[in-house]
Amino acid sequence: MVLATMESVSILEEAEMLGKIIENSEPAQEYQRVSDALKNDKTAQSLISEFQHIKDKYEDVQRFGRYHPDFKEISASMRTAKRSMDMNDAVAAFRKAETNLQALLDEISTELGKAISQHIKVPSGNPFFETGSSCGGGCGSGGSCGCAS
Numbered sequence: 001m002v003l004a005t006m007e008s009v010s011i012l013e014e015a016e017m018l019g020k021i022i023e024n025s026e027p028a029q030e031y032q033r034v035s036d037a038l039k040n041d042k043t044a045q046s047l048i049s050e051f052q053h054i055k056d057k058y059e060d061v062q063r064f065g066r067y068h069p070d071f072k073e074i075s076a077s078m079r080t081a082k083r084s085m086d087m088n089d090a091v092a093a094f095r096k097a098e099t100n101l102q103a104l105l106d107e108i109s110t111e112l113g114k115a116i117s118q119h120i121k122v123p124s125g126n127p128f129f130e131t132g133s134s135c136g137g138g139c140g141s142g143g144s145c146g147c148a149s
Contacts (some may be wrong), residue, residue, distance in 0.1 A: 007060070022105070022108070023106065027100045027101045027103075027104045027121050028101055029106075030097045030100065030101075031097040031098060031100070033097075034090070034093045034094045034096075034097045035094060035097070037090055037093070038090045038091065038093075038094045039104040041090040043086075043088065044085075044088045044090040044091050047084055047085040047088055047091070048085055048091070048133075050081050050084075051078075051082055051084075051085045051087075052104040053072070054078050054081045055078060055081075057070075057074050057077075057094045057097070058075065058077075060072050061074045061075075072103075073078075090111075100137075104113070109122045110122050111124070
């Protein structure tokens with residue numbers, strides 16, 4: 001059993017403070033605002049529900065692929081439902097706010113990782129935050145993987 005040291009308690013307290021700062025940031029506030037608006041938008045919720053229903057059918061059809069008798073019909077319905085959902089203003093605003101908040105979190109994660117070492121891998125789906133080496137992030141192997149870092 002590991003006992004909490006004063007240092008680990010201090011780190012956890014500072015992490016909690018960072019969480020509160022992020023929560024009060026403009027991207028987080030915008031995300032919360034548009035998330036609430038999306039939940040209360042009956043048209044958007046209907047489009048999301050319709051998309052989810054068709055997506056469930058699509059996943060069933062995918063087991064057989066193009067050999068399923070309804071493959072073309074359900075695939076077309078899926079694309080149409082997704083496009084309708086994506087074109088809804090509330091959904092589009094939510095996705096934009098979600099992307100902005102994720103970018104902030106990615107940037108913070110990257111800065112925390114860099115504070116420890118340039119070779120720490122930070123999970124991020126955004127190539128902007130990669131280290132710039134040819135291996136797509138710090139490999140930590142001292143270059144034995146063949147990358148330039």
